[in-house]
Amino acid sequence: MVYSNQFDVAGIMVILTSLICAWLRPKFMKNFSVYLKLLIMLAIAYNTLDFATILFIKLKNPGTWFVTYFLLVLYFIVVFMFPYRATLYFYEICGEKCNPLILRIPLYAMLVLATVGNMFFDFFFKLDKETMEYSQGIGTYGVLLFYLYCAIIVGDCALKHKRFLGIMRLRMLVVLFFVTIFNVVYQVLFPEASITGLVLALSVALLIVVFCFIDVTIDDLTGLNNRIGFIRACDELMHKQDMTGYSMIKIQIYHMQELNERTGMDNGDKVLLLLADNVKKAVEQNKHKAVCGRIGGDTFAVLTDEELSINTMAESNIPDFIQNPLTGLDYAVSFYAGAYRLEEGDNDIDSMLDHAGYALKWVSGNFKTNVAFYDNDIRKEDEHRKAVEQKVRNAIAEREFKVYLQPVCNTMTRERVSAEALVRWIDSKNQMINPSDFIPILEKNGFVTELDLYVLEDVCRMLRDWNEVGIDIVPVSVNFSRVDVEHPGIVEDIIAIVDKYELDHNLIKIELTESAFSENIGNIINTLKRLREAGFVIMMDDFGSGYSNLNMFKDMPIDVVKIDMYFLRNIENSERGMIVLESVVQMAKRLGLEIVVEGVETQEQYDYIRKLRCEMIQGYYFAKPMPSEIFPDQVTAG
Secondary structure (H helix, E strand, C coil): CCCCCCHHHHHHHHHHHHHHHHHHCHHHHHCCCHHHHHHHHHHHHHHHHHHHHHHHHHHCCHHHHHHHHHHHHHHHHHHHHHHHHHHHHHHHHCCCCCCHHHHHHHHHHHHHHHHHHHHHHCCCEEECCCCCCEEECCCHHHHHHHHHHHHHHHHHHHHHCHHHHHHHHHHHHHHHHHHHHHHHHHHHHCCCCCCHHHHHHHHHHHHHHHHHHHCCCECCCCCCECHHHHHHHHHHHHCCCCCCCEEEEEEEECCHHHHHHHHCHHHHHHHHHHHHHHHHHHHHHCCCCCEEEECCCCEEEEEEEHHHHHHHHHHCCHHHHHHHHHCCCCCCCCEEEEEEECCCCCCCHHHHHHHHHHHHHHHCCCCCCCEEECCHHHHHHHHHHHHHHHHHHHHHHCCCEEEEEEEEEECCCCEEEEEEEEEEEECCCCCEECHHHCHHHHHHHCCHHHHHHHHHHHHHHHHHHHHHCCCCCCCEEEEECHHHHHCCCHHHHHHHHHHHCCCCHHHEEEEEEHHHHHCCHHHHHHHHHHHHHCCCEEEEEEECCCCCCHHHHHCCCCCEEEECHHHHCCHHHCHHHHHHHHHHHHHHHHCCCEEEEECCCCHHHHHHHHHHCCCEEECCCCCCCEECCCHHHCCECC
């Protein structure tokens, strides 16, 4: 009789595949379910027993009969345990509990036959004590039938959950089904040359690769669904049952990045794991089917019924549960949630997450409540945001954005020495849209960079045209957002636009608001240094409007500081305000910075600024922002 020896190829293949997975995705392997870990162990055990029994039979030593017999019994036990565990693992992937009776009854029957049946009836194999000849019993066909039975059960589960599994996993299952059929036919035709070990090893390796790499749906750290898995699971649930009373909830750790910076990434991971554990427990305790997942770095999502969304999110002990284990940290941990109640006809999961996320933004940082529902007020603002986003691209194409200039004057001579470019949106109905209605929206979606570069190009075109017709030109400052600093290639884009119109770089001043200097300091310093080295004048705008760190001046590559008009409100009646303003002016001068005081509206304010001997001044007292077309006609101020 001829035996195949597949351990060297098949067993090592499973071991190497598992080791590669552990090396490439260690956190994911740590979260492997018990079923998958057992599956890998059984595949290795099967190939080990397959190799050992073949080796002992080839020795044809009657003295090893009992050892060989025992190994063969174990071999058949593992043969039945493998498809059983594989089926349970597949049901776990689909989020469904397998009816224990449909698998355990045939499994226990096979295990009894593998032990008792073979001891008394040679049911699966016969091993001659004298010649050590091995032959298969009639029960061998029962093995093949059990494999087919498990394959049918898995196939039925796959059809129920085909929306969740996705194309790649379904194709993999189809391949494995035909491999199983091929194995059955092969074993019947060529029982003396078994390739079952190789088939099992290849199947496990394929399972690991496809389910853990090609089509990843599980989050490495928490073991919950990632964004892909969450959306698939939600889609499947919505097509299986009535969703009346359900809500989509988005949960986020407040200032997660700051927490990581202050306490370390390990502590940040602990917080994420604690929140993930509580969210998972809440979902498991729900009376109805629910889905949860980690869909971003510090963002979790839950699709669940209304009762759970209120009781668990608004009244649960999740915040305390996170905080208590972290009492040694000098950082208060809190979370916020935004909820969107599903409406009739809702089927776009991304849209639901978007609504829940918009509600989350409303409540983030609120110390009175940590949960917000997507109500009519939020809906109106959200619809306004979407309308603006849809209109803004066309507005740029149709040149609806106009550049207005507000003069900046020499404090002593009142002559205009520069100007600030301000964008105004005049729509097709000739109505002006307030900047506060669209700038914050564009900053959130990142489109503000395109708008800022559009303004820069308009300013450069204007200066070139003025120069060509002999109009005296003054430097113009262009506002840039903190979002722009994060935009890849922003320095190159600015230089390319200015060079396109053959302008000296010192004719363009780059204004960045003070609030932008409080985030990503390293990146901002690097960007501004490069712009300054290229010859641009760097200005800090709106100083005093945020949480100013006066120490930043010694590190920041800035040339001009603009003092916010907040300091000038009722300054003639505020002794403290005057002291603060005078201190800031003196500090800026000692650091070699030029000063622009903006927001000057009265004669009294102007007179006071002159006493402080600030270089430049800007405000309605001299001129309001005006269309760039009429700016050259206004030579001096007031």
